[in-house]
Every structure is written in structure tokens, then in C-alpha cells.
Amino acid sequence: AKGIVWCASHNNLALLMSQAGPSVTIEPVSYWVAALPKLEQEQVKQQEPEILEEWDPEFGDRLTQLVFIGTDLDEETITKELDQCLLTEYE
Known part of the structure; x- marks a missing residue:
């Protein structure tokens, strides 16, 4: 998964996040645009308008996108585990 x-x-x-066999690494790659000061957010949105396609009013560009590669993967089990x-709401 990656x-x-x-x-x-x-x-x-x-x-x-990158996982291969038992090896898992998680490392920072950048700041979310939504975490930047408003002026910087607006500059990024102007320079990269495609970011607005998935922009959430509450969370901005924050998201999780994972790809799982393998054979005979059980999508239902993976989804349940990730959920x-x-x-x-309390947390």
C-alpha cells in the first residue's frame, strides 16, 4: 500500500505512507494547503486551480488516498479495517 x-x-x-511486506514507513511530505495562512492559500489556489476540484469547505485539501496492489485482496475487509x-464525531 502507498x-x-x-x-x-x-x-x-x-x-x-508506504508499506511493503512487514515494512511500513510514514513520513511528512508537505503541509496541507488548508494549513497555510489565508494569503498563501489563495496564492496556491490561483497557481494550482485544480486543487479546488476536491476542496472541502471544512477540511480543505486534507484527505487520505491509498492504493493497494496485490492479488486476491479482500476489498471488504480492507475497507472495514480502514474504517x-x-x-x-466526539474525537
């Missing part, structure tokens, strides 16, 4: 991760404990950082990682 992709960009939004983690509540590092709310301002976009994290790169367990989501924060509740």
Missing part, C-alpha cells in the same frame, strides 16, 4: 494520509495527530502535515481508523 499513498497520502491525513492523520489527526499531525493535522497540518500531509504524510506519505476503524476514522475518528468519531
Whole structure:
């Protein structure tokens, strides 16, 4: 699995997660545009208007996008396990 991760404990950082076999790495790759000061956000939006295609009114560009590569992957189980990682409304 590999992709960009939004983690509540590092709310301002976009994290790169990479997993191969038992080896997992998670490292910061950049700040979310939504974490930047408003003036900088507007500059980025003007320079990269495609960012607005997935911009959320509450969370901005924060998201998680993972790709799983393999054979006979159980999509339902993977989805259920990942759903367990989501924060509740209370959290």
C-alpha cells in the first residue's frame, strides 16, 4: 500500500505512507494547503486551480488516498479495517 494520509495527530502535515511486506514507513511530505495562512492559500489556489476540484469547505485539501496492489485482496475487509481508523464525531 502507498499513498497520502491525513492523520489527526499531525493535522497540518500531509504524510506519505508506504508499506511493503512487514515494512511500513510514514513520513511528512508537505503541509496541507488548508494549513497555510489565508494569503498563501489563495496564492496556491490561483497557481494550482485544480486543487479546488476536491476542496472541502471544512477540511480543505486534507484527505487520505491509498492504493493497494496485490492479488486476491479482500476489498471488504480492507475497507472495514480502514474504517476503524476514522475518528468519531466526539474525537
